[in-house]
Amino acid sequence: NAGVMQNPRHLVRRRGQEARLRCSPMKGHSHVYWYRQLPEEGLKFMVYLQKENIIDESGMPKERFSAEFPKEGPSILRIQQVVRGDSAAYFCASSPDKINIQYFGAGTRLSVL
Amino acid sequence: GENVEQHPSTLSVQEGDSAVIKCTYSDSASNYFPWYKQELGKRPQLIIDIRSNVGEKKDQRIAVTLNKTAKHFSLHITETQPEDSAVYFCAAPYRGGTSYGKLTFGQGTILTVHP
Numbered sequence: 764n765a766g767v768m769q770n771p772r773h774l775v776r777r778r779g780q781e782a783r784l785r786c787s788p789m790k791g792h793s794h795v796y797w798y799r800q801l802p803e804e805g806l807k808f809m810v811y812l813q814k815e816n817i818i819d820e821s822g823m824p825k826e827r828f829s830a831e832f833p834k835e836g837p838s839i840l841r842i843q844q845v846v847r848g849d850s851a852a853y854f855c856a857s858s859p860d861k862i863n864i865q866y867f868g869a870g871t872r873l874s875v876l
Numbered sequence: 877g878e879n880v881e882q883h884p885s886t887l888s889v890q891e892g893d894s895a896v897i898k899c900t901y902s903d904s905a906s907n908y909f910p911w912y913k914q915e916l917g918k919r920p921q922l923i924i925d926i927r928s929n930v931g932e933k934k935d936q937r938i939a940v941t942l943n944k945t946a947k948h949f950s951l952h953i954t955e956t957q958p959e960d961s962a963v964y965f966c967a968a969p970y971r972g973g974t975s976y977g978k979l980t981f982g983q984g985t986i987l988t989v990h991p
Contacts, residue, residue: 796978805965806920806981819978854919858977864910865979867919 765790767857767868768837775874782842782849784871788857795838796865797823797830800852809853812838845875878903878970882982890990895956897985899966900948906968909949910979911940915962923964924951956989963987 768787776782788795793814798806808822812832823830827845832838842849852872856865879902889895901909907928912920926933926940926949933940939952953960963986967979 794977798979798981805984806979808978808980811978822978864922864925865977866922867912869919 767792767855767866769853769855769868769871771871772869773872773874775876776845777876778846779844782845782873784840784842784853784855784873785837786840786855786857786868787837788855789859789866792857792859792866794858794860795832796856796858797838797840798854798856800854800870802851806854809840842873845873847875849873850875878906878968878980880966880968880980880982882966882985884985885983886986886988888988888990889956891956891958893956895951895953895960895987895989897951897964897966897987898948899950899968899982900946901968901980902947903968903970904944904947906970908969909940909942910967911951912965912967912981913962914965914984920965953987956987958989958991961987961989 767789770785795812797809799809800806810823810830811819815834827843829841852870854870855868858865882899910925911923913923914920924935924938924940926942937954942949963984965984966982
């Protein structure tokens with residue numbers, strides 16, 4: 764059973780470009796969470812999704828950021844018009860249901876030049 | 877929402893000693909408390925978790941204790957080894973509203989085990 768898969772592992776963007784981060788949850792998991800980790804800091808919740816639904820996006824900036832988890836395919840975290848402050852590691856986690864055990868992917872490290 | 881405080885921020889021990897990391901939480905409805913270990917440049921890995929219906933859980937050299945009355949839980953590592961060196965995060969879920977599972981993480985503890 765493959766773990767949580769994230770791609771790309773590293774992403775370099777220039778200011779103003781778009782970044783698309785992908786997350787495929789573990790098989791059988793329908794709950795996906797995105798977290799952001801700034802250098803030498805902890806993990807901050809961004810958004811919680813189930814298939815085709817956003818359950819909680821309270822941690823996601825209102826502008827430029829969006830997330831989806833379509834019926835088919837991976838969850839996507841999209842950042843439009845990136846700025847240097849968006850540089851961070853973005854981790855996706857999945858769980859099978861609301862029992863809270865979350866398994867993390869390897870992360871996408873976004874660098875904005 | 878949930879507020880999780882973690883101490884200490886750094887911890888340095890000699891190989892073979894014990895290490896203890898403590899966390900407090902604010903949401904009395906929280907009932908699940910995981911601990912994650914993150915090595916440099918790697919993903920957070922779940923190492924142990926505890927639910928509120930028990931006060932202690934042990935897995936080889938790692939144990940977690942929970943005091944629901946005081947709203948704090950602790951990670952205990954015995955017989956530490958250099959490979960235990962990493963950043964450790966505690967977490968608790970926010971149970972409010974419809975968001976059932978999002979985790980609030982502590983600030984992290986950098987554990988260094990000296991050979």
